[in-house]
Amino acid sequence: MKCIFFACMGFLFTLHLSAQVKETTFSSKKLGEDREIVYYIPDDYDAKKKYPLIVVLDADYLFDVVTAASRFFNYNDEMPESIVLGIRQEDSRLSDCNYNDDTGFPKGKGNNFFEFIGMELLPSLAEQYNLADFNIIVGHGLTANFINYYLFKDKPIFDAYINIEPDFAPNVDDYLTSRLSTLTAPKFYCLIAADTNRDPDDAARIETLHHALEAIDNDWFHYHFRAVKDSDTYTVATYAIPRSLYHIFNLYQPITPQEYAKDILSYGDGPVYNYLENKYRSIRDTYHVDKKIRLNDIMAVYSACLEKEDLTSLESLAGLGKKEFPDSMLGYFFEAEFHEKSGNTKKAMRVYEKAFLMGEIDFLTKDMIQERIFNIKQDMGW
Numbered sequence: 001m002k003c004i005f006f007a008c009m010g011f012l013f014t015l016h017l018s019a020q021v022k023e024t025t026f027s028s029k030k031l032g033e034d035r036e037i038v039y040y041i042p043d044d045y046d047a048k049k050k051y052p053l054i055v056v057l058d059a060d061y062l063f064d065v066v067t068a069a070s071r072f073f074n075y076n077d078e079m080p081e082s083i084v085l086g087i088r089q090e091d092s093r094l095s096d097c098n099y100n101d102d103t104g105f106p107k108g109k110g111n112n113f114f115e116f117i118g119m120e121l122l123p124s125l126a127e128q129y130n131l132a133d134f135n136i137i138v139g140h141g142l143t144a145n146f147i148n149y150y151l152f153k154d155k156p157i158f159d160a161y162i163n164i165e166p167d168f169a170p171n172v173d174d175y176l177t178s179r180l181s182t183l184t185a186p187k188f189y190c191l192i193a194a195d196t197n198r199d200p201d202d203a204a205r206i207e208t209l210h211h212a213l214e215a216i217d218n219d220w221f222h223y224h225f226r227a228v229k230d231s232d233t234y235t236v237a238t239y240a241i242p243r244s245l246y247h248i249f250n251l252y253q254p255i256t257p258q259e260y261a262k263d264i265l266s267y268g269d270g271p272v273y274n275y276l277e278n279k280y281r282s283i284r285d286t287y288h289v290d291k292k293i294r295l296n297d298i299m300a301v302y303s304a305c306l307e308k309e310d311l312t313s314l315e316s317l318a319g320l321g322k323k324e325f326p327d328s329m330l331g332y333f334f335e336a337e338f339h340e341k342s343g344n345t346k347k348a349m350r351v352y353e354k355a356f357l358m359g360e361i362d363f364l365t366k367d368m369i370q371e372r373i374f375n376i377k378q379d380m381g382w
Contacts, residue, residue: 059086192240273313
């Protein structure tokens, strides 16, 4: 993760060269005032695609870090292209996050700010852009406490919460344990703590909450905690954001050698091709985006087909290859190998000949196809 962290920070310095970062003033009826809003729209925004939304409080200093991390992970195909919306709070942070000292819940302007985000700002953005039904919210310190209030709604508008060194209001940490234990829909919760220059009471409450959350037994609850060594209350944010996004989009990421060895080779719920189908169905169901099946993931399942001698999956990969990479020899190669391993060598040779006419892809070359055809002819005495 150190490599990811430093790469994201290096990427930050070139962010504004091509990014569609826009600043505007939003007139809020809930707040009775104008608010400064900044947002990033992917360079190749396509109204036909859906985009997850990341809402950033304390955008005065967190927005660029979030946008840089988001773009970096998307560049490496580890999270989908996302829209980032930041709310500047430099002069209004305390009043925005105002809460009742007895209950810990928002009061006064804090309640209005809560409604401003959910009832004004997000609906306005949804009218302009095609948003996926997957929303993330980021807060730090006092605003990290504030983002938790959305969890207490019957139908929370956010699916993932990045809590950076939260400064909890009274009782909120206790409420969280109860609420997150009873989730009936998937929620991602990231809690990141520093280890120096901290208020002792805040540090103790974060530690206590962590132990309570890690004990929760609820399949809908996806929890990530990290205490960042050699970080203080402020520098922890630059680590927390990329690390949290990496956790939230773990399911979206390409199949790794570790996943191949641990999960695919030991897959026992039918043909291994089912693993690939389930992975992409889960991506769609979780993040509400359509993801083209990666060549990397197809090849991982292909390797498993050979190792597990799973001809059913190999035949399924043939159809998938033709659909996802129609101009390449991928699907025809899988089909030919399926026939060859099934003992139908004449049909295999005919399909290899079709593959030879298609474009090369990955390790599949025309020389390789010619060699397969030559070997079949030699084996048959032709």
